[in-house]
Amino acid sequence: MRLLLQFSRRFLYRHPGQLLLALTGIAAGVAVVTGVLLLRDVLLGTLDDASSALSGRDVVRIETPSGTLDEAAFVQLAAHPSAPDLVPVLNTRVRIGNEPFELLGLDPFSLADGGPMRVSGPATGALLGQGHAALVSPRTLASLQRSIGEAVTVRHAGQDLTVTLIGTVDGGPALDNRLIMDLAAAQDLLGRRGELSWMEIDAGQVERLETAIPDGLRLSRSETRRDSAARLTQGMRSNLTALSLLALLVGLFVVYSAFSFLLVQRQGQIGMLRAVGVTPGQLIRLLSIETLMLAGLGGLIGLAAGLLLSEALLGLVRAPLAELYGLVAGRSLNPSLMMLGLIWLATLMLALISVAGLLKRALAIPPGQLSRQEDAAGGVRGWRPFLPVMALLLVGSGLILLSESLPAALAALFLLLAACALLVPVVGLWLLGALARLSQRRLLGRALGMLQSARQRLSPALAALSLALGLSAGIAMMVLGFRASVDDWVDRLLRAPVYLTAQSGIIDQGVVDAVQDWPEVAELSSARERTLNDGRRLIAYDLPEAAWAGFDWLAPTDGADFAAFREGRGVLASEAMARRHDLAIGQAVDLVGPDGVQSFPLLGIYRDYASDRGALALDAGMYRRWFDDHQRDSLGLYFQPGVTAIETGRLDSLPGRFQLTRREQVREQTMAVFDRTFRITWALAVLVAIIAVIALTSALLALGLERRRDYATLRALGLPPAGLSRWVVSQTLGLAAVAAVLAIPISLLIHSVLSLVIQPRAFGWSVAFSLPWQVWLLLLPVALVSGLLAGLYPARVISRRDPAPMLRARA
Amino acid sequence: MSSEVALDIIGLGRSFISGSSQVEVLKGLDLRLDQGERVAIMGTSGAGKSTLLHLAAGMDRPDRGTVTLAGRDLDRLDEPALSRHRARHVGLVFQDFNLIDSLTAFENIELALWLNSRRQASDRVRRLARQLGLDDLLERLPSQLSGGERQRVAIARALIHKPTLVLADEPTGSLDEETASDVLDLFDQACRDTGCALLMVTHDREAAKICDRLTRLHLGRLEAA
Incomplete structure (x- = not known):
């Protein structure tokens, strides 16, 4: 066996190009899967809050369902005789x-040595003596390209605020993209004095405090918050999982192609080894060890590349995570050795599985045969080869039809x-x-x-390229179709020409009354959102008739009863809410308010892409009476006839900082969030396509080696090197064109499946099915460019080869 | 240089590196074939017979000396021009046939015409195929043909474009005696019909008999046999 391993080692040592290609193929597949899996991990763990990282302990939060807490509650609890160390926190999302x-606004005493946060260093104390000063993690400081003592501009609720960075604090990735301020300074900066x-x-x-917690407050444990983050990001994780499965599938083709290439190159030597007495068992052991060694090395490189890739992917999801789910992800990952080890072991196992067919073929090389070509005989005959296809189609379709999960x-x-x-491969080679x-x-x-x-050689590459192109086009179609739905939804929903928001996030009744009195304003709509004790989102709407007309009704299709809604005689449910809780029109919906549970009949189900958690909608008048909450989150301003804008300076008359946003701006911002959300999807689709191009290159090089005698004959008969290059590139272009044609039904x-099955199940909303066929027009050029890229190197290698040695008679 | 000369080789030298030493295979070899002349070269294994054929076809470059084929000094041609010149003036027959497995017999023969950009090839292919007894085999793939049939397809491919010179490397080396004899008869007749010159390297004295002249390659030079 030692001699056989020497044979293997020397072969690879003498063919560094092939070795590199094999390793690149394996590493690329492993990198994409690793990157996506690590990113999924971040989405699960991103709510591990900064204060837990600071204290190094498991913390429990005392909070209100609305998310805003009066500071008096803190004073009351802190004065309790058995009160433990309490850390008051003011938290908000901002942009830099x-x-x-x-x-994060925290009490500096809780940060100092001995305080519950256990952070050492002079900087924590310095927070006390400064105005709008903040601590950041060293990595955040570096990413901001600032030094200690410098200021940063922070955007919050449409306003630019200035914060000075006065020090750093360590706490791992959980503290990335966090500004830690003195609580009072944060309240002052944000205009939220007295609020937590x-x-x-x-x-x-x-336990020491449980009985003393006033009514209206609740405890939230870290595992509950993590579950909440998991639920919040379930849709995004599902999309990533789907993509990683596809990357894995394409990656397996690369592994097959890479090993197929290495096997073809040594067919003669393997035939010779068999001739001199190497047994099939020894040969299997040799090739298996070789596979494991290459997969092991390629897997390690892939893991390293995957770590880098996941950080790059993290950069793409950070913005949508904050915009859609209110989660601020760190700048780096904390991959567990266990996870990396499992990925590596899975790589070894999958490599062995994917080359099992090749090992069988290696054993079929007759002893002494120095060169073996595949059967030139025609294609697939009979229906037996289609049995696995039929079985997979049946099981796949059955899963969709029989399970809702x-x-x-x-x-x-x-x-x-x-x-x-x-x-x-069957259809593709027929088309070829x-x-x-x-x-x-x-x-x-x-x-x-x-x-x-060359069916066996080309089948994996053709399948990989078709799948990659189909995947890219299918995702593009889903995203474009979804985008059109969202755009239509936003367009319908935004009926008011101008929207008013407050920097503090809250609009009081006094402001509403003042705005109502502006001469330009005919009517107001308003929205107020709160999370109920059971975790469901409730939105209270003041809806004039014009706003009501913006709802896209899914049930009843002719629209819900407006009068009943305005009179508080029922609630509405977004599609996601109705789907998650299996709600039907007329069904009683229980809402938990301050005075207990109240039942409302469900009046209508409307299309809504605002949140995959879904929401229940209640008339604002009813809500205000029931919850005694007279605040709004935003106002829609409907103009008097002939008015096109609000007079400059009106905002100055309002108490506090407010912002007016035109309807078009809101729409643009919404679509910008949408586009940012899908950047990661595009990036992964491109990566999968690159892997497919590697598979195709590898397959063509294998074909070039296997057919070297044919190519040499062509050269001997007078085909010039450039002609042979064109010959090879014609093959790749032909393969790519066929892959593009096959990608059309795959993309469909x-x-x-993404639009009609996975979207509704992952996010709870349906997307009006459309066929953005324009994507198909791009398939052929993209495929031809891919084919050209895949063919250039093999064409160069094959056309430069000296034909004479290939034409000598076989021994 | 007379236009009647098909191949003129003067002072041909070619050596190869083997391990740490240099092996000089051809040492100033001279050879001239007139139009229609047929020469057989015999020699021991490793004497350089195949090397000589490759140099004559322009598939290899000599270290010294000149090869003039159909009036053109091959050393003065760049790679594309050399390929075109070979496609036009050379027909090749190999011991292992070197047919392209994925092409039918018809397509393998037609390949040589296609490389010469010749059109209306179908009739010509069928005429020559009939002459070589391949009429019923044209739609078959090489894997569906016997050794003798394959070599007849290879001979048809070598002659279809009426080359100036046919280079044959052990054309009967892979055939049994009886088949070899049949193939040689057909090869002989077809060569006479096209009027091409023939340079054949062979171990087989019977095969050499279809040639006008027999020489021996020994120590890198040609000697009369």
Whole structure:
């Protein structure tokens, strides 16, 4: 065995290019999967809050359902005889440049040595003596490209605020993109004096205070918050999971191609080894060890690349995480060794599985045969080869039809794509044959004709390229279709020409009355959101008739009863809410208010893409009477006839800082958030396409080696090197064109499953199915460029090869 | 240089690196073939017979000396021009046939015409195929043909474009005696019909008999046999 391993080692040592290609293929597949898995981990753990990181302990929050707490509650609890260390916190999201940040106002005494936060250093004390000063983590300071003592401009509720960075504080990734301020300074900066977001106590001390907690406050444990983050990001994680499964599938083709290439190159030597007495068992052991070593090394490189990739991907999801879910993710990851180890072991296992067919073929090389070509005989005959395809299609479709769950839908997508991967080579090579016959007398036809006898070699590459193109196009179609739906929804929903928001986030009744009196204003709409004790979102709407007309009704399709809603005789549910809680029109919906539970009949279900958590909507008058909450989050201003704008200076008359935003601006901002959300999807689709191009390059190089005698014959008969290059590139272009054609039905399948099955199950909303067929027009050029890129290197290698040695008679 | 000369080789030298030493295979070899002349070269294994054929076809470059094929000094041609010149003036027959597995017999023969940009090839291919007894085999793939049939396809491919010179490397080396004899008869007749010159390297004295002249390659030079 030692000698056989020497054979293997020396072969790889003498063929660094092939070794590099094999390692690149494996590493690329592993990197994408690792990157996505690590990113999923971040989405799960991103709510591990900054204060837990600072204290190093599990903390419990005391909070209100509305998210805002009066400071008096803190004073009351802190004065309790058995009160443990309480940390009052004011928290809000801000932006610095385009980056989302979390601003945390904390009591500096809780940060100092011995305080519950246990942070040492002079900087914590310095917070006391400064005005609007903040501490940041060293990595955040570096990312801001600032030094200690310098100021940063923080954007909050449309206002630019200045904060001076006075020191750094360590706390790992959980403190990234956080500004830690003195509580009083934060309240002053944000215009929220006397307000807190929550209080924190050590989880071990919570029993001492449990009975003293006033009504209206509740305890929130860290595991509940993590579950909440998991639920919040479930949709995004599901999309990433779907993409990583596709990347994995394409990655397996790369592994197959890479090892197939290495096997082809040594067919002669393997035949010789068999001739001199190497047993099939020894050969299997040799090739398995080689596979494991290459997969192991490629896997390690892939893990390292995956770590870098995940940080880059994290940069793409940070903005949508903050905008959609209010979560501020760190700047780096904390991958567990266990997870990396599992990925590496899975790589080894999958590499062995994917080369099992190749090992079987290696054993089939007759002893002494120095060169073996695949059968030139025609294509697939009979229906037996289609059995696995039919089985996969049946199981996949059955999963979609029989189960309502999201994991079942993801598994179904994987199975359906696996069926496509099996079907693509059969149909693709038939199409190639047809194309070859059409251009029979030309170079293209002859070059493509040669591919007909290389089915096994080309099938994985053709499947990988078709899947990658289909994936990119399918995702593009889903995103464009979804974008059109969201754009239409925003357009319908935003009926008021101008919207008013407050820097503090809250609009008091006095402000509403003042705005109502502006001469330009005919009517006002308003929205007030709160989270009920059971975690459901409730939105209280003041809706004039014009605003009501903006709802897109899913049930009843002719619209809900407006009068009943205005009189508080029922509630509305967003599609996501109705789907998650299985609500139907007329069904009683229980709402938990301050005075207990009250039941409302469900009047209507409306289309809503604002949040995948969904929401219940109640008339604002009813809400105010019931919850005694007279504040609003935003106002929509409907103009008097002939008015086109609010007079400059009106805002100055209001008590506090407010901002007017035109309807078009809101729409643009919404669509910008949408586009940022899907940047990561595009990035992953491009990565999968790159992996497919590597697979195709690898397959062509293998074909070039296997057919070296044919190519040498062509050269001997007078085909110049440039002609041979064109020959090879024609093959890749033909393959790419066929892959593009096959990508059309695959993209339609992916688009349909993502839009009609996975979106509703992951996010709870449906998307009006549309067919943005323009994407298909881009498929062919993209495929041809990919094919050209994949063919250039093999064409160069093959055309430069000296034909004479290949033409000598076999020994 | 007379236009009647198909191949003129003067002072041909070629050496190869083997391990740490240099092996001089051809040492100032001279050879001239007139139009229609047929020369057989015999020699021991490793004497440089195949190297000589590759140099004559322009598939390899000599260290010294000149190869003039159909009036053109091959050393003065760049790679594309050399390929075109070879496609036009050379027909090649190999011991292992070197047919392209994915092409039918018809397509393999037609390949040589296509590389010469010749049109209306179909009739010509069928005529020559009939002459070589391949009429019923044209739609078959090489894997569906016997050794003798394959070599007849290879001979048709070498002659279809009426080359100036046919280079044959052990054309009967992979065939049994009886098949070899049949193939040689057909090869002989087809060569006479096209009027091309023939340079054949072979171990087989029977094969050499279809040639006008027999020489031996020994110590890098040609000697009369």
